[in-house]
Structures are given as C-alpha cells and as structure tokens.
Amino acid sequence: MVLRESAENYLETILILKERLPVVRSVDIANYLNFKKSSVSVAMKHLRENELIKVSSQGFIDLTEEGEAIASKIYERHIFISDLLKSLGVSEEVAVRDACRIEHVISEESFEAIKECKGKIK
Numbered sequence: 001m002v003l004r005e006s007a008e009n010y011l012e013t014i015l016i017l018k019e020r021l022p023v024v025r026s027v028d029i030a031n032y033l034n035f036k037k038s039s040v041s042v043a044m045k046h047l048r049e050n051e052l053i054k055v056s057s058q059g060f061i062d063l064t065e066e067g068e069a070i071a072s073k074i075y076e077r078h079i080f081i082s083d084l085l086k087s088l089g090v091s092e093e094v095a096v097r098d099a100c101r102i103e104h105v106i107s108e109e110s111f112e113a114i115k116e117c118k119g120k121i122k
Contacts, residue, residue, distance in 0.1 A: 005104040008074045009033075010043050011052060014063055015071035023060040077103035077111055084118060 003011075013032055017024045030040045044061065047053040052067035063071055078099050085095035106114075 003070065006043065007047060007050075007052075008070065008104055009100075010040075010047060011063065011067050011071035012074045012078065014053065014061055015068065015075055018063070023058075025059050025061060029061070074103055077106065080111075080115065081106075084114070 010029065013029055014024055017028050017032060021028060026037055026040045026044055029035070029044075030037045033040070044053065044055065047067065048055055051064055052070065054062050054064055056062070081102050082092075082095045082099035085098060086092055090098070
C-alpha cells in the first residue's frame, strides 16, 4: 500500500502517543500536531477505511497490525536519521526537521544500506 506522507505522519503520531498516553483520541492527535480537530477527523476516517486504525465506540484510536507496521517503520527511520544527522554535527532542531522529511522518501534499500554503513563505521 502506498500512503501519502500525511497518512504516515498520522500513523507515526498515533504510535508515539500510544507510548505516552493510556488511550489515544482525535483531540490528542490534533493537540500533538497542532492541527484542527476537523482535519484530524477526516484523516482518521481515511485511515479507518484503509484498515490502518481501529476506533472504539468511546473514540479511542488504535493501530491495526498493518498500521502499526507502517508506523514502526517510519518511526525507526525518523529516530535513526535524526540521530545520524546529530552525530554529524547537525543541530537537533534541523536534524529532527530534516529526518521528518527524509523518512518518507528514502527507499527501503537506501535506508538499509545507510544503517549497514553506520554499523561498519562504529
């Protein structure tokens, strides 16, 4: 499944919030991303239709198995790339911002090659 960057960001945000909060709701996502709740509601509808999230009758949002796999992949890339950039002397603010953009466009092949290369340098 090919997802837009925004959908990947929503999935990643749900994953991050799941680690911090007992339950995740649309309002939590909106607050975290500084988006309007109406925008988040539309995105959640699309993610639910694509079976990437489940929403309980109480409005609690959880990732499906496929949604969690995508979110975990994006989050791993984000953490790895931002850490790599910081280790190269890039400021944390720039490293995080650039990693957020790179994580969505880098191929699996290139990402794995970079991980392998960094492992050899240590």
